[in-house]
Amino acid sequence: MQRGLIEQEDRYDDGVFRIGRKHGFLPQRSPLSHLPAPFTPVQQLLDRMPVWLDRERRHQGLLAVQGAIVEPVMLLPNLAAEVLAVREDARLMQALFRGYAFLASAYLLEPAHHGMGQGGAYGQARNVLPANIAQPLVLAAEALGIAPWLDYHHAYSLGNFVHIDPSLHGEDLWHWRNLDMACRFSGTTDEIGFIMLHVQINHHTPALLGAFQDVLRDARAADVTENLQGPWQRLLRALEHINRSRREMWRASRPERYNDFRVFIMGITGNESLFGPGVIYEAVEQFGGQPMQFRGQTGAQDDIIPACDILLGIDESYPTNELTRYLQDLRQYRPPVVQQWFDDLRTDRDEAGLKEILIAHPGVALVAAACVEQVLLFRQGHWQFVQKYILAHTRHATATGGTPITSWLPNQIQACFTRMRELLKWAEPARLAPNERRWHAGLITRLEERERILAEQLSLLENPEFDPQEIYARNVGHEDSQMSGTL
Secondary structure (H helix, E strand, O other), X not given: OOOOHHHOHHXXXXXXXXXXXXXXXXXXXXXXXXXXXXXXXXXXXXXXXXXXXXXXXXXXXXXXXXXXXXXXXXXXXXXXXXXXXXXXXXXXHHHHXXXXXXXXXHHHHHHHHHOOOHHHOOOOOOOEEOHHHHHHHXXXXXXXXXXXXXXXXXXXXXXXEEEOOOXXXXXXXXXXXXXXXXXXXXXXXXXXXXXXXXXXXXXXXXXXXXXXXXXXXXXXXXXXXXXXXXXXXXXXXXXXXXXHHHOOHHHHOOXXXXXXXXXXXXXXXXXXXXXXXXXXXXXXXHHXXXXXXXXXXXXXXXXXXXXXXXXXXXXXXXXXXXXXXXXXXXXHHOOHHHHHHHHHHHHHHHHHOHHHHHHHOHHHHHHHHHHHHHHHHHHHHHXXXXXXHHHOOOOOOEOOOOXXXXXXXXXXXXXXXXXXXXXXXXXXXXXXXXXXXXXXXXXXXXXXXXXXXXXXXXXXXXXXXXXXXHHHHOOOOOOOHHHOOOO
């Protein structure tokens, strides 16, 4: 039988990522922890930069003092020619992009951090990026095929981890407590835990993508039977592991400390209150001296949930609105190899006839509905993070990726509601075994409870003077933090 597109993993290798059942969405090699010569001046500035160099010893870095980063940035040599000379080394280009992206965000957003006022309102950012950062950053971004701004894949998260003890194995190797950041802004354990947990979550993606391939392979097989449940069950287990890791966020990073580093990961798009019309990249010829806008890094740029949306057909339930357009726009901020994988996944899904199989096999539709519930739990957990980490501490209405805080996630949650109801309709209880009927009833009950909770929260949010605590209190019985458990 001919293999599907996403099974041909050599198609999705850009020198940094190789997407498939071996590496999942993680880089195929650990990122460089430090920049080599001749980029030592860049590394030295990155090392001096975080607010806290050693919090226990009260040793602070440049970002702790208002304006202290300006002179070191201005004295940094322009190494654009040196970046151009190594543009064929994908792993080094990723580390160079990471370093220059951190410097850009730190320099531009430092006054916004120090200008933070009562209620978490941020101050004004700088909006001219000096040539000695702008030119190397743009060259590195062009080599990787991405936007010249701090991103999720290459800079802040998946390309920014270091194993503290590389001799460990499995869950221990990838646990957030065994991961450190190569580059930092605040330098606190809360920043490290916050973003390294995203890496831990992606440790489960080899199993996830293996299940994707198996689901599609079995769907293409001529002898379609109820044994199709096997790969769907493996998909469900992978998603359960992902959600269990995601809930570790409540331990890894304290909600009240998120604002210590949040402003540094803001994008330009949607943040006119910080940047005005945009950022001018000094001496970057192709930008013509015009203000540029790019979205900021965000967990919404992670690949897990968008991939599940495609395979599970949730993408077909997105509302037609501006929020869905934002969702689609964010996909352009992923590496080109990831974007191609998404396109091929959708092709494989349609050519394998997954929709027809789910309609014809109620037991398979039931497991698929349970998988959608896990995607829903992921998004609802994220929505509860927003309530506790952001709404309770700032009224800055825009997320780091430039999307509106209070309506963005509910838009995708409602798409999950719609898709779950469709799948549960196809999983006709009369055609299910007794234990499956009980499972079906539980899914329906929980779905109705979650629909009610979200409706109540959205009603409260219609009041501009909403109380974040009152919104979070509506989660009673479905508190994400109460379901967190150790791995």
